[in-house]
Amino acid sequence: MxxxxxxxxxxxxxxxxxxxxxxxxxxxxxxxxxxxxxxxxxxxxxxxxxxxxxxxxxxxxxxxxxxxxxxxxxxxxxxxFARTFQNIRLFKKMTVLDNVMVGLHNKTHASLLASLLKTRSVRKEEAESEKKALEILQLLDLDDFRYELAGSLPYGLQRRLEIARALATDxxxxxxxxxxxxxxxxxxxxxxxxxxxxxxxxxxxxxxxxxxxxxxxxxxxxxxxxxxxxxxxxxxxxxxxxxxxxxxxxxxxx
Ligand SMILES: Nc1ncnc2c1ncn2[C@@H]1O[C@H](COP(=O)(O)OP(=O)(O)O)[C@@H](O)[C@H]1O
Ligand SMILES: [Mg+2]
The missing domain is CATH 3.40.50.300 (P-loop containing nucleotide triphosphate hydrolases)
Incomplete structure (x- = not known):
């Protein structure tokens, strides 16, 4: 091996x-x-x-x-390599779902201009990102909290969200x-x-x-x-x- x-x-x-x-x-x-x-x-x-x-x-x-x-x-x-940190580093004012989408963003290909113009391919990519993010949230049992702000979650769930975000980079x-x-x-x-x-x-x-x-x-x-x-x-x-x-x-x- x-x-x-x-x-x-x-x-x-x-x-x-x-x-x-x-x-x-x-x-x-x-x-x-x-x-x-x-x-x-x-x-x-x-x-x-x-x-x-x-x-x-x-x-x-x-x-x-x-x-x-x-x-x-x-x-x-x-x-x-993906990692979590000893101290929580989430975007606390963003939703749970968006925190994972940020992790996925490294993997999407849209140029900044295309993102700003929201072209059809960008919208498609966003829809796919959201689907993938939801799968990851399900894996971590966080999908019920997807629209909550990350900072409002109990501590243990915030730590789990960090893992979700790290997993988003595949x-x-x-x-x-x-x-x-x-x-x-x-x-x-x-x-x-x-x-x-x-x-x-x-x-x-x-x-x-x-x-x-x-x-x-x-x-x-x-x-x-x-x-x-x-x-x-x-x-x-x-x-x-x-x-x-x-x-x-x-x-x-x-
Ligand atoms: N960037 C740095 N500059 C100087 N010293 C550091 C730095 N990072 C860690 N150290 C020192 O290295 C040692 C190991 O730290 P660390 O890896 O954080 O330990 P652990 O995670 O096992 O508790 C400690 O003495 C710490 O103060
Ligand atoms: Mg340490």
């Missing part, structure tokens, strides 16, 4: 701080991979490096065999940065069900998460970061028993 993503020797230095140190990772098609580790371990920096927000200091990132290291974020996203890999953060128990459980559904549909996902129960439930394989280095890799069962992990992460959890 060929890997969707291959990361080799990824290193990120900020001034004197080594935020990522020689990270190697491979991700296979359809896999749900977890990245865990204490605060400041370098998890978000890892996503930032993958998506080109901060060009890595050293190392190589290959997506479907293509070297994408150091290329611009919008080009990387058009090649198939990504090869979906990166979720602490998707369950701040959710109550019910919201977390609902999210678990949705990620399970995405997995069954064949999506490839990397999840950073603080909630151990959540991540152990959904991922077949986990990577553990500490102080920018990968200290362990394995199945949830292996990770639970790993002494270095217990010391670095579980032991410190309060």
């Amino acid at each position: 060929s890997s969707i993503l291959k990361v080799t020797g990824l290193t990120q230095v900020f001034g004197g701080l080594v935020a990522l140190s020689d990270i190697n990772m491979t991700v296979e098609q359809g896999e749900i991979l977890g990245v865990i580790g204490p605060n400041g371990a370098g998890k978000t920096t890892f996503f930032n490096a993958l998506t080109g927000i901060i060009p890595p200091t050293r190392g190589k990132i290959e997506l479907m065999g293509e070297d994408i290291t150091g290329i611009k974020p919008h080009i990387i996203s058009s090649k198939g 990504p090869l890999i979906l990166l979720l940065d602490e998707p369950a953060a701040g959710m109550n128990e019910q919201e977390t459980e609902d999210l678990l069900g949705i990620i399970q559904k995405l997995k069954e549909l064949g999506y490839t996902i990397i999840i950073i998460e603080h909630d151990m129960k959540f991540i152990m439930n959904i991922c077949e394989r986990l990577y553990v970061f500490n102080h920018g280095a990968k200290i362990a890799e394995g199945t949830p069962e292996e990770i639970k028993k790993n002494a270095a992990v217990i010391e670095a992460y579980l032991g410190k959890e309060s």
Whole structure:
């Protein structure tokens, strides 16, 4: 099986701080991979490096065999990375549906002039976008809220809308940065069900998460970061028993 993503020797230095140190990772098609580790371990920096927000200091990132290291974020996203952020970044004054349509817009071809003139082909494209957006909202159980303003949704649904928007770009890999953060128990459980559904549909996902129960439930394989280095890799069962992990992460959890 060929890997969707291959990361080799990824290193990120900020001034004197080594935020990522020689990270190697491979991700296979359809896999749900977890990245865990204490605060400041370098998890978000890892996503930032993958998506080109901060060009890595050293190392190589290959997506479907293509070297994408150091290329611009919008080009990387058009090649198939989509992500959500640790802090919600929605257009709060826009409807739920429009938030997803914005994600789709990257994929539509109408020129600005054609959009302004609302030519027939533009109207057709808009109708198709709306249909696609609705399908995505259904997948995330958000279709009942399509005409509500994003900012008026309860927190857990806003986080889900972020995932919907990311999916609209039709990504090869979906990166979720602490998707369950701040959710109550019910919201977390609902999210678990949705990620399970995405997995069954064949999506490839990397999840950073603080909630151990959540991540152990959904991922077949986990990577553990500490102080920018990968200290362990394995199945949830292996990770639970790993002494270095217990010391670095579980032991410190309060
Ligand atoms: N753009 C940046 N400039 C300088 N330091 C940064 C930057 N981004 C992250 N860091 C530092 O890198 C370390 C790892 O941060 P981060 O990746 O956010 O950790 P995590 O997501 O695992 O909590 C932290 O010490 C953080 O302060
Ligand atoms: Mg983080």
